[in-house]
Amino acid sequence: MNKSVPNINGEFPLKLAPARAWRTYMGGKLIEELHGGKNKEDSHFPEEWLMSIVSARNVGREHIIDEGLSKLDIPDLDISLKSLIDENATEFLGQSHFEKYGNNTGVLAKIIDSGERLTVQVHPNREKARELFNSAYGKTECWHIIGGREIDGEPPYVYLGFKPGVTREHWEKLFEVQDIQGMLDCLHKYYVKPGDTFLIEGGTPHAIGSGCLLIEIQEPTDYTIRIEKVSPSGLEIDAFMCHQGIGFKKMFDCFNYDTYTRDETLEKWYVKPSVLKEVMNNREIELIGYQDTPYFKMTQVEVENEIEITNDGIFSGLYILSGSGSIVSDGYHQLFNIGDQYFVPAKVSDLTLRNEGKEPLKALRLFGPRITD
Template sequence: MNGMQGVNEKLSSRPHKLASNRVWRTYHGGKMLEAWQGGEQPTDNSMPEEWIASVVRARNVGREHIVEGLSRVLTEGAEEVTLQDLIAADPVGFLGRRHHEKYGSETGVLVKALDAAERLTIQVHPDRVMAQEIFQSQFGKTEAWYILGGREIEGQPPYILYGFKPGMTRDTWEKLFWDQDIEGMIQALHKIEVQPGQVILVEGGMPHAIGSGCFLIEIQEPTDYTIRIERTTPTGRVIPDAMCHQGAGFDRMFDCFHYETYSLDEIKSRYRLQPKLIQKTESFEKYALLSYENTPYFGLESIEIKKQYALHQHGEFSVLVVAEGAGTLSWENGRVRVTRGDQIFLPAGVDALICESEHGDEPLHLLRCLPPRT
């Protein structure tokens, strides 16, 4: 182990490109995701999500024998290893001392890219109180979506279903479930069209569904607890009971919903977040898309680089997703070229990173995903 720790002390002082990490889900999609990643013949399939900087195993009933969801790193002079293994060998170097003191070897955050060719089943994720009570987990599944793009599916522009309309009660919601009144469930939630660049915060307990045609980056707490209220997907795939209640049982799963109701204006003003300009120069523009004022569980920044940007970590780690463009990332002992769709883990040991755009007329657009507030 001492030798391994010595190697990882060096690994924690450099960025790491992550291998593609597609994950099976109950819905179809992924065509736009594959095109974004440079695929020559993109298609929709049952692997519509890319899990980024993940130390979380996917919870898929019937596929428990398959280890899926864990991100992999290709290290120099070594075989491909999981990000989880590298962090475990040097948690302070990779995650930072303050984070390690609070969360141990847990990153506390999970990033995904997903593309939905069909509407996802209406669902909810537990907040931290319910996650601890029902699943004995310190993390719930509050999440946020950054809309990268989208496509029309059967003439329908990209949309989401979000939040209970006025008049909803727990008794009514439970009856809709037992009757499997899908149209009644859909009508109980607000339908909102989405546009590229928008950010939506989805707190634990909020009922929702990503609609068909959505292509987005999701940043969330690091769990896969998804309570599904529909027992059949829109394209007819049967959802096993355990995929509905996640092992909690049908009675307890309704405890995970928050039954507050909202007008459409309340939803848009409270949960559709506005970017805040942090700094603008001739070389770059930096925005806070999601700050710790919105949620303490994670943060999200947008950095559009025309020429050059110096990224400083201040003893914390982060995750970079290349949303558009191409360029180079340089640090004390090296440099790496990046292009659209790339995903990079920046250990806390990387104090400074110089990010340069390859083409001045096409900015290098980085999304920087931040861990929980410490």
């Protein structure tokens, strides 16, 4: 590694370039606007992946091996976060994390802007991921709504969880005849607003509706079982993209067929925030914590002037939701704006976020899996 290149030795926060990924659904206009774009349109790049060491799984795009992979935002250099971690995992991830998870961060985060409803889908839990995909990680995930838009006169919404009465036999029959409305009628539909947070455990059927702008934090895989063969905008979905290589019959093993009422579903998977720290109108709020899932944690920092953050020997991601300012850490100083993202190595003991603009400064902190049992 060329040590003359700044900020790649694990001692300072690393600014990451936006990493977009192709998906079967349309969206992304609001992500373009976050980065200052004007008159942008939706496309098949509706997601920006954050602190990603995972490449997207897209049929016909296998040659684009870096799609979705995070790289350092340093001009004229092509350095992925994955390559840095592979070279020195303890420096970047911390000794305790490395001893438990090796050189895998154990987490992936994304910004998602859905210009249309996503197909009804499910992700495997860890047990099914090991059994069907030989993977140590499933894809439990969490959605935190940060914005949105009305599409065709309808506000943002999500589908989550089976209603009482749904059975595997009925679910498979709906797939066989491709009764899309019947599928949607099996799921609970919720209209959402900024600040709402949902946990989607592996095995839980779901679909992000149109008009959602959200941050998703998840286990680091891209295993998505889709049960619609045509997307809402008319894209024919390849069979592999439906069953991910395990076949149409086995893919139904990925679903958890437990059913819940509407209120029970919210009680189980709607997550309420809690204030962790507040000093002089600067605070950190936990959006989802290890008491909700051992697989990841996410907090929101709200800064009126400045706030000091202690890392405690673990790595994290940082995404600027609004405002502008600077990061200061042991001789390191860098200005940032809305939409900027960083990887904060475990060696960075503490840092200070300073609000240097006129707008409210809000940033998300993204954490990997719990280290202690």
